[in-house]
Amino acid sequence: MALNKKAKFATDQNRLASYARAIAHPARVAILQTLGEKTSCICGEIVEVMPLAQSTVSQHLKELKDAGLIKGEIEGPRSCYCLHYENLKEMAGLLQGFFDEITETAPHDAC
Amino acid sequence: MALNKKAKFATDQNRLASYARAIAHPARVAILQTLGEKTSCICGEIVEVMPLAQSTVSQHLKELKDAGLIKGEIEGPRSCYCLHYENLKEMAGLLQGFFDEITETAPHDAC
DNA sequence: TTTCTTTATCGTATATTTACGATAAGCGAT
DNA sequence: ATCGCTTATCGTAAATATACGATAAAGAAA
Numbered sequence: 710m711a712l713n714k715k716a717k718f719a720t721d722q723n724r725l726a727s728y729a730r731a732i733a734h735p736a737r738v739a740i741l742q743t744l745g746e747k748t749s750c751i752c753g754e755i756v757e758v759m760p761l762a763q764s765t766v767s768q769h770l771k772e773l774k775d776a777g778l779i780k781g782e783i784e785g786p787r788s789c790y791c792l793h794y795e796n797l798k799e800m801a802g803l804l805q806g807f808f809d810e811i812t813e814t815a816p817h818d819a820c
Numbered sequence: 821m822a823l824n825k826k827a828k829f830a831t832d833q834n835r836l837a838s839y840a841r842a843i844a845h846p847a848r849v850a851i852l853q854t855l856g857e858k859t860s861c862i863c864g865e866i867v868e869v870m871p872l873a874q875s876t877v878s879q880h881l882k883e884l885k886d887a888g889l890i891k892g893e894i895e896g897p898r899s900c901y902c903l904h905y906e907n908l909k910e911m912a913g914l915l916q917g918f919f920d921e922i923t924e925t926a927p928h929d930a931c
Numbered sequence: 932t933t934t935c936t937t938t939a940t941c942g943t944a945t946a947t948t949t950a951c952g953a954t955a956a957g958c959g960a961t
Numbered sequence: 962a963t964c965g966c967t968t969a970t971c972g973t974a975a976a977t978a979t980a981c982g983a984t985a986a987a988g989a990a991a
Contacts, residue, residue, distance in 0.1 A: 717871035718846035722853075730844035734979085738918070742833075746923030753923035753937070760828035765980050767939055770830045772978095786937040786988050794923060801919045807849070808912045811856030811903060845949085864967070876950050878969055883948095895958075899968060 725807055728800040731776035736761060738767050744779060744792050753788060836918055839911045842887035847872060847880050855890060855903050864899060 718726075732738055736759060743758055756766045770790060773779045777796040782789045829837075843849055847870060854869055867877045883902060884890045889908060903917040 718850060721949075722846040722849045726846045726849050728846055729840045729849075732918075733832040733837055733841040733844045736979095738833045738837050739829060741922050742918075745925065747925075756938085761979095762981050764940080764982075768979080771939085783938065784988070786935085788938060792922060795921065797923060801915075804912075804915055807843075807853075808908065811852050812905060812908060814856065814858075815924075829978075847949095872949095873951050874971080875952075879949080882969085894968065895982085898958080898966095 721803070725803050726765060728776060728778075728803065731773055731778055734769065736766070737773055740766075740773060741778065741792065745793060747791075755790070832914070836914050839887065839889075839914065842884055842889050843882065847877070848884055851880060851884060852889065852903065855901060855910075858902075866901070 732741065739759065740755060743755055755770070756763045759766050761769075770779070770781065774781050774790075778793055778800070779790050780793045781791075843852070850870065851866060854866055864883070867874045870877050872880075885892050885901075887902055888901070889911070890901050891904050892899060894900070905925065
């Protein structure tokens with residue numbers, strides 16, 4: 710945002726928007742899908758699967774972590790990323806509620 | 821994206837990401853909510869509800885329209901925007917599938 | 932200790948987003 | 962035809978996002 714106008718919107722609007730922002734890039738969608746496939750958390754292989762430079766992937770991981778969609782620990786030469794199920798669930802709930810809310814009125818045919 | 825790397829990701833990853841992008845701003849969330857409240861489509865009042873300049877709101881409306889989440893017609897001094905229910909439904913379905921997919925494995929406790 | 936491997940961070944370039952004011956475009960009313 | 966109202970678009974400034982290579986950091990392995 711050019712100027713910070715976040716304060717002008719309701720907190721749930723900001724929360725929903727910022728969750729949405731987290732998955733607003735195909736690389737981050739792909740990362741979440743990759744993490745979801747694995748039963749283990751040792752996820753050093755993410756970089757290899759992705760068609761992006763290591764530093765870029767690392768940046769995307771940071772964004773997902775900041776958004777709260779993944780958890781991660783780094784122990785030296787090995788990192789450990791996995792899905793943050795609680796927050797994913799919260800996000801899914803927010804989205805569900807959002808869609809329910811805006812579509813609760815039957816589609817009117819004007820337009 | 822600095823360089824266009826969209827081709828490097830699967831189409832559904834891009835589609836989900838671009839839908840998410842559309843609601844990745846509180847103003848656009850608010851616009852969709854406002855449109856959802858109304859039974860009528862005559863939506864000139866959107867600008868008045870929003871804490872943003874008219875030109876900025878118009879820009880957000882365009883983005884929502886490009887993303888396919890709203891429909892809009894302009895007839896002279898009056899515009900007519902409303903929700904695009906079919907696409908909203910598609911988006912909700914994509915998201916639902918996405919969350920189901922990544923969380924189908926039970927949360928493992930490593931991390 | 933030195934080397935290797937993995938990952939984060941820094942520096943940087945470019946593209947995109949966000950925002951606003953000013954202007955144009957288009958219809959209705961006078 | 963002119964004026965007024967509404968909305969889109971243009972021009973522009975500033976912030977963010979995206980990407981990469983280079984470098985740092987830190988444990989594992991030798």
